[in-house]
Amino acid sequence: MGLGPFKSIRSLYLVRIRWRSTSSAGFTLIEVMIALAVFSVVAMALTKNASLAVTQTARMQDQLLAHTVAQNVLNDLLSSGRRDKAFEGPSRQQSEVRMASRSWQVQVRLRPTDDADIKRVRVSVRDDQYFDEELAVLTGFVGRQ
Numbered sequence: 551m552g553l554g555p556f557k558s559i560r561s562l563y564l565v566r567i568r569w570r571s572t573s574s575a576g577f578t579l580i581e582v583m584i585a586l587a588v589f590s591v592v593a594m595a596l597t598k599n600a601s602l603a604v605t606q607t608a609r610m611q612d613q614l615l616a617h618t619v620a621q622n623v624l625n626d627l628l629s630s631g632r633r634d635k636a637f638e639g640p641s642r643q644q645s646e647v648r649m650a651s652r653s654w655q656v657q658v659r660l661r662p663t664d665d666a667d668i669k670r671v672r673v674s675v676r677d678d679q680y681f682d683e684e685l686a687v688l689t690g691f692v693g694r695q
Contacts, residue, residue, distance in 0.1 A: 616675040616685035619647050619654045624673050624690050627658065653678035667694045
């Protein structure tokens with residue numbers, strides 16, 4: 551039997567073992583594809599969470615600004631001399647307020663309470679762009695002077 555350049559079966563076996571050990575040192579194509587698939591799933595989940603965090607942060611900023619507008623309107627009503635006008639005027643007032651380079655739609659509702667000298671005040675604030683959603687609502691009470 552001709553073994554070619556190999557002098558014995560044993561030398562042929564040793565060469566075959568060395569060839570297999572050097573070829574299995576890297577990753578196979580399947581292993582690389584599985585690793586890429588796992589990485590892509592993790593990357594998509596992280597991207598989705600990051601975009602959700604950005605959206606929630608913007609919404610919280612809008613709500614904080616709207617709450618500040620509502621506080622300003624309610625404090626203005628309580629501290630100014632307009633308390634008695636609240637009892638005479640309409641029970642619902644709509645106005646536009648500018649704050650932080652934006653327009654806010656403010657609605658003030660006055661409702662009677664059991665005491666004739668006290669009215670319940672509800673201030674709701676909406677963004678001028680998204681008018682269908684209330685971003686902040688504050689409730690307070692105003693009495694005659």
